[in-house]
Amino acid sequence: MARGSRKLLELVDGLDLLVEVRDARAPILTASPFIEALRSSKPVWQVLTRRDLADEAETSRWISFFREKGSEAWTYDLRKDRLDGLVKALSARRPAHRELRLAVMGIPNVGKSLLLNGLVGRRSAVVGAIPGVTRGVSWFKGRDFLVVDSPGIADPHSGASVHRWLAWIGCSRPEVIGGTEVLALGLIGLLRRRGLWRLVETSWGVGDGGESDEALLEAIGRRLGCLVRGGVVDLSQAGKRLLDAFSTGRLGRFTLETPGEAPPWRDV
Numbered sequence: 222m223a224r225g226s227r228k229l230l231e232l233v234d235g236l237d238l239l240v241e242v243r244d245a246r247a248p249i250l251t252a253s254p255f256i257e258a259l260r261s262s263k264p265v266w267q268v269l270t271r272r273d274l275a276d277e278a279e280t281s282r283w284i285s286f287f288r289e290k291g292s293e294a295w296t297y298d299l300r301k302d303r304l305d306g307l308v309k310a311l312s313a314r315r316p317a318h319r320e321l322r323l324a325v326m327g328i329p330n331v332g333k334s335l336l337l338n339g340l341v342g343r344r345s346a347v348v349g350a351i352p353g354v355t356r357g358v359s360w361f362k363g364r365d366f367l368v369v370d371s372p373g374i375a376d377p378h379s380g381a382s383v384h385r386w387l388a389w390i391g392c393s394r395p396e397v398i399g400g401t402e403v404l405a406l407g408l409i410g411l412l413r414r415r416g417l418w419r420l421v422e423t424s425w426g427v428g429d430g431g432e433s434d435e436a437l438l439e440a441i442g443r444r445l446g447c448l449v450r451g452g453v454v455d456l457s458q459a460g461k462r463l464l465d466a467f468s469t470g471r472l473g474r475f476t477l478e479t480p481g482e483a484p485p486w487r488d489v
């Protein structure tokens with residue numbers, strides 16, 4: 222087991238609550254199996270980040286889905302929203318004689334740091350060791366709660382398909398699954414299969430006329446001026462521009478999973 226996960230596991234006993242961060246555009250894909258295993262021993266609340274990048278109606282469905290399963294659930298644009306609702310709900314859980322102790326957890330790059338900052342304000346208010354709770358971790362003080370800093374935990378057992386989907390939404394690096402161009406071609410296939418090509422067409426005016434994925438990547442490169450000497454398209458640069466624009470929401474909002482339906486990345 223990775224050192225970070227082991228440390229967290231030791232910590233969990235001393236915590237009252239876990240706040241799991243997931244990406245609103247793919248809440249099942251970005252779940253952490255490590256946290257799932259702790260669900261029977263600790264309450265787990267969900268925070269779906271990147272509300273601003275996901276389809277609004279789908280996000281409402283996901284929030285209802287989690288609440289129906291008995292978990293508190295919230296969604297935020299962590300770059301802009303105030304976290305008043307979540308902070309109030311956490312404060313209401315404060316035990317009588319001490320602060321509530323919680324951890325913000327999740328896979329890498331889902332927004333844990335921004336959430337922690339939003340919960341505790343400026344991060345300077347570090348609290349010392351808490352008796353009976355593992356040493357060597359940092360605690361930050363919120364209004365009625367203490368939050369422990371924790372590393373991102375990637376699932377060590379997840380396969381190439383999961384990494385590919387995570388990379389498409391910016392939660393894994395392209396190098397992990399074969400490089401920018403391969404990843405971009407895979408994304409083009411996904412956009413076409415799922416009726417999302419309209420995002421590219423609306424933003425960049427590149428239509429899908431039934432040509433190959435490679436030809437579409439070349440058309441994007443040409444449209445964006447990703448050219449090398451002799452007017453040849455730099456496919457790697459074109460792929461990077463497509464991946465960046467999709468994952469950061471510059472092509473528009475999307476959600477890749479629907480509650481109650483089998484996650485699409487399982488079959489690919």
Ligand SMILES: Nc1nc2c(ncn2[C@@H]2O[C@H](COP(=O)(O)OP(=O)(O)OP(=O)(O)O)[C@@H](O)[C@H]2O)c(=O)[nH]1
Pocket residue numbers: 270271272273274297298299300327328329330331332333334335336372373
């Ligand atoms: N648009 C948007 N971007 C977000 C949101 N939440 C996080 N981000 C962006 O996502 C990136 C990762 O956010 P972090 O808070 O660093 O994520 P993390 O989970 O702490 O990352 P690790 O430390 O790598 O595990 C940053 O570029 C954030 O600005 C959100 O709600 N909306």
